[in-house]
Amino acid sequence: MSETRQLPMASLVVRLLRPLLGEKRAREFVGSNYAVATLVYYSFRTQHGKALLGLVWALLTPLLFIVVYVPVLGAMGMSASADSVLGEGRLGFPIYVVAGFVTWTAFTYGLQNGSTSLVDNPDVVHHSPIPLSILPLVKVLNGMVGLLVSGVILSIGLAFVGRFPGIRLLIFPGLLILLAMFTLGLALLCSALAVFFRDVLQILNSLLLIEFFAVPLIYLPTQIPEGYRYLLDLNPLSPFMELAHATFIRQYPISWHMLGLAVLWAVGTYAVGRLVFLRLERNIADYT
């Protein structure tokens, strides 16, 4: 068959899945995933393609973030107390900030671009037969590919300074999957609602502005006064941040509590987003 020549990877996957799903369903499954993967690939390329430094920005942005934030926070005395907790010497806090920041970037990129993906592409919404949920999905996955790349670069960087996270990197795929589900749930919800009320996009941006400070990103959970720490449990993004920190910082405590919360938030948000999207989908083309 000609496609065996053309799509070797996909054909291989089909062969693996054939006993499970049967030939036809395996081909359909792989075909649609191949389509999504292609769109994600080009979305990612478009994101970085025009920039002179391309992918280097995936590393450069968090580094710039350190340059700006760490001295300021250091002056406020936050990094000193953080370093002692994180146990990586003076590098502890910068690593903490970068690990959080790349996760934050992936989340906000996927959520913001996913939310506008329907209203910004009326031509696709009106004229293309593909399922509409692919548009936010592609943007969310684009963000996750960014996180994957940053994660790899960060790990290499950590190895250079003698702080390679080692076995802890096994948490990383889990983080990617859970965060993707969580982000996708929100993006599906927001993108569908934004079709009917554009205000959703403004509200979203304002909430993200607050969330940036509400989530332990430039401070440690332990730096929050004891009496207010329960607020972290209420913040849906904080368990994902915890996972990110636990991935890249060797001494960071892994709490099953946070992992459980992350799974709950991811599954719950995805389910709600999916349901709302399915409910509204039939009217989306009418209003885009």
Add this chain to the structure above:
Amino acid sequence: MTGPAISVRGVSKAYRLYRNPGDRLRELLSPTRHTYRQDYWALRDVSFDVPKGRTYGILGANGAGKSTLLKILAGRLRQTSGTIEVEGRVNGILELGTGLQPTLTGRQNARVNALFLGLDPWRIEDQLDRILEFAELGDYADQPLDTYSSGMKSRLAFSVLTALEPEVLVLDEALAAGDSGFSQKCTRFIHDLCNNSGCTVLVVSHDMEFMRNSCQHLLWFEHGKVHSEGPPEQIVSGYLESFGGAEVELSNRPRYLLFRVTPEDPAQQLDYELQCVSWLAPVGSLREDSSTWRGEGHPFVHYGLQFLGHDAALFETFRAAGVLGVTQRTAREVWGPVRTIEEQPPYRRLSPHRGPGGVAYLGLPVPQYPLPPPSGIRMFGINELATPLVLSVQVDGAWHELGKFGTPELSVEQQGHYLASHPFDLKGLMDRFADSFVGGEAPAPAEPSA
């Protein structure tokens, strides 16, 4: 004769119009189920059958509900009432070039576009070579799209649809692209598809020649209803007669000058088109060599400029006018008398539901907004109008206003309208509307500066 491939029974489609988003929220939250919306009926009780393997055409003025019907058939919109049955795999080409990205190359865009058109992912790599071969882009296939001229983009966009192997095809004004040679190739392709492939086709077009030659049966839509149907010859002549036998008042006709663009290879075509744009440029802000033209005017190189798609049509046009340097106030003053848009609810409030004809309908009047009256010659240039636009200009009833082309002052003797396009598209337009058809050659390309 087998059963119908497309069966449409009593289909109606209402668009809900809200004066503002607040009304929508109020209706959603209303405990008494009070409605704040107005329903605009784009289709009312439409019924017809298309037998398997036949080609049916739909004609009618912009806003008659043609594009809405096709979107419903393609599964994108849902009808408010009635039933639709389609037998076989439907491919809808409602717009060329869905999802094209300027930073990707032609090849990459073909892949993305094919996915958006619903081509089986397993077949894309196979078809890619065929698509690019049809597009005749040469080495440009691996250049980013933003280096393409508008003609090349439309060639690429059209070529992707040659990869589809539909059982039922729904086409909205997507009949041809590019220069005359390529456009003939497109026409041949569509003609073959309609006549020899066994595919069932439902096509919307303003190209009466095509309707006569390729369709076996025509439906004439008016105000969302089937006005009449029958053999092509009869419907076309009835349709043309309905707005005064397609004759336009002679006194108000503008003058046109045609730049003929005759490319041999794509690279040369790009050169020529850029050349044309730069010839047009002196009329506007892209001023390059003012000595070429005396007087003022504005260039109009792309009619969909700044159309966002989700705004009310009126504001879309204001925005487009703004890009051309026309204030909203001026636009508003001129818009009223010039266009009948205020009487066109679907366009006023419901911009997203325009078909390609509708976008053209909104877009082309924009450059009619007068700039402050200059002394001497006034002109504007139009570069490479897409074929559907020109075709809708040709025959759509509302567009016969084009004969007057805006305000009377625009039709004063010295004023000119300069159009750069491929002769194939414009010949008919010229013959019909222009009192002095200057079949001029393209200005000789300047020697590349050392």
